[in-house]
Amino acid sequence: MKLNIIVLAKQVPDTRNVGGQAMNDDGTINRSALPAIFNPEDLNALEQALLLKETNPGSRVTLLTMGPHRAADILREGLYRGADEGILLTDRAFAGADTLATSYALASAIKKIGSYDVILCGRQAIDGDTAQVGPQVAQQLGLPQVTYTRRIISLNEGMVTVERSIENGVEIVETSLPVLLTVDGTAAQCRPANAYRLLRFHRAAIPTEQAAEGFRYSKQIVADEALALKEWNLVHINGDAARCGLAGSPTKVRKVDNVIFKAKESKRYSAGDEDIKALVGELLANHTIG
């Protein structure tokens, strides 16, 4: 069965390698000081898409991201690893979006794509850690959703069976297509970039990049249409400006507190029953467990 698969991805600051200038004085992230990367769990989602494509020859994997022009980098990254097509949603009107406005823009873009069987995205992004965008997109499109996907067990005749993580184990659920799955970091790691694809797709570009001075691959893009990345704005997706960006975001950040962990000293407990009992009691009392 040929599937149309959409993978939602986000370019995020690499918060795993945080240096001294990582935070602005007001507590927000200084994006220019951190390398921009493909959100790790979105890579897990991409791998699930590519596995589906392997078992369903002729399927198509479209990568969709929202962000500034430089987010085209992760579209290329996705192409290097096996995606077929990349779409960048970019418009000043999208700036400052919270999760609701983001999911509205993404859902509008998916409607514009039109035909889809499976939408995959990471469980959450490492910058915001909300885990809201995936579920909200499903909601806006009126689709069934499975969160915390570890593995797609089977997909046929309009049904999909998925193994998902739950608190103390896994759960196997079945639902109908089309479906949105959010994938977590315990799922299969994404395959590496492929050298042949690197050599071909490093020329892929959005129209803005193609128009920039010094762009060398216009001829190749005409000859090889897979190199033409799409660039959509508010008008392309028939979006309502009032529901996008800052204007469409009910979330207001009132203030950001810098939390500095002060406790430096460690406590020692002996291996005796008494001490362990005291430790458990203390952990229960401060709600670390239980």
Place this chain on the structure above:
Amino acid sequence: MNYYTDNKVLKHYLKHPLMQRIVAMQEDNYSQAEQFNYAPMDFEEAVLGYEQVLNLVGELCAEVIAPNAKEIETEGPRLEDGRVIYAPATERNLELFRKAGLMGISMPREYGGLNFPRTVFILIEDIVCRADAAFGNLWGLQDCAETILNFGSDEQRNRYLPRVCAGETMSMDLTEPDAGSDLQSVRLKATLDKETGQWYLDGVKRFITNGDSDIHLVLARSEEGSVDGRGLSLFIVDKKCGAVHTRRIEDKMGIHGSPTCEIVFNHAPAELCGSRRMGLIKYVMALMNGARLGIATQSVGLAQAAYNEAVEYARSRKQFGKTIINFPAVYEMVGTMQSRLDAARSLLYETARNVDMEGQFNDLARRRPLTPEERAESKLFAKKADALTPIIKGMGSEIANLNAYDCVQVHGGSGYMRDYVCERLYRDARITSIYEGTTQLQVVAAIRYATSGFYAQLLDEYLSVDVPETLAPLRSRIENLAERYKSAVERVQSFDNQEALDFMARRIYEMAAYSLMATLLLCDASSDGELFASSLSRFVALAEAVVAGHAEYISNFTIEHLSNYSKQ
């Protein structure tokens, strides 16, 4: 972490002026862009592509291959029903590199390869071997495909090369229990069934790296009754025939992840590769030269790993209230390790470029007759390649061992424990000066270029490079090295005695090697002083000490001295 971007020296070799020409020839003047969507349109795009692939390799090596090395080394491959089962992490490494499209680096695109030039293949191998020398072997054996490409039939190329590019592994089955360094005495029997025209192999091969490979190249005696190298032919054997079995995996000192096998051919159907009787004298000679460059690269990768481990430890370990890198006894060791590494790498890439150009001309000659100028140039590249290969193989591997030794030393007691990477490097490095021809055999291969004056000529050529004012004093010191080398050769030749020459060859060889490395590092420092100047000044001081020591030995030598050894 990324083993390409963290080592700026590698990029320097991508930017060498000769690369323009190498790449243009490799790409047949960029004529493949229409036919293959991943072929570059010009030099600039080709180099960008190499960098992107090097970047990918650097990331995979730092993030996956190096971290897997310990598990692979502990678990190792095992034998099951005549088949080699790799350690699970080895399988994962191979699968990763297959998915990344890194199994047909230098094969032409028509067979599914990346069509990268030799020099870029070596850069990739340099990085892979830094991460895990044992995996470097399994991966690096894809290089055997060159033999099928250059000497096989069209039909063999079409059948085997796409399989290699897709990730099937190869081996070169040369050594036998009684034919090690002396391959002329290979006995494995090849018989031709005259009715069907089918060849069959019977016999045993020993010490075969990756002996249970998918596609074997086998040296066998096709001419019954012959006793020397002219009775040997080269064969291709497909593992799928089911008539080749591994009966033993050697228990080695190092490179545990690379299975070294004793294999039995039991009437295994085989295909002749190239012409009969040319097996050893033509094909294996070419194959071995390629393999020697491969081991030289593995050596440089190991020397790099050893340097990195040493410098990292020396910067973090504190004794007597300061980090140990601040003690002269330690920084002398670490600084020397780096300069030996840089010098070996300068020589490695000079050799690689000459091997590359030799191959480019051979390819061109298969497409059209060369002009007389091209023929002359091609011969010179071939000669340089042949002269430099034994120097970098022998000297590079010795340097890998020196660096591994010093790396353990910098770690002190901890270095003797299995907890640190350095003890693995120490054991892995040890094979490099033995396999694919011991250092002693590299000396034998090199010495004729010393006595003919060719190395002296090369030294003069490299020393004529334009150097910035700041490097002029170092150049004149290197000129002195070259002079001392030339007089030592003269002195040894003046005995007019073969045994004296053989006895002294190793010293002459090292003098040539240190002088050549110093001149080549000078060339690199001339184009990028920031990267190399400090390392160069350390290396020149070291080379002076080595060359002076040997010169002293040679000038005090008398023929009578030989008898002190022969009476042992």
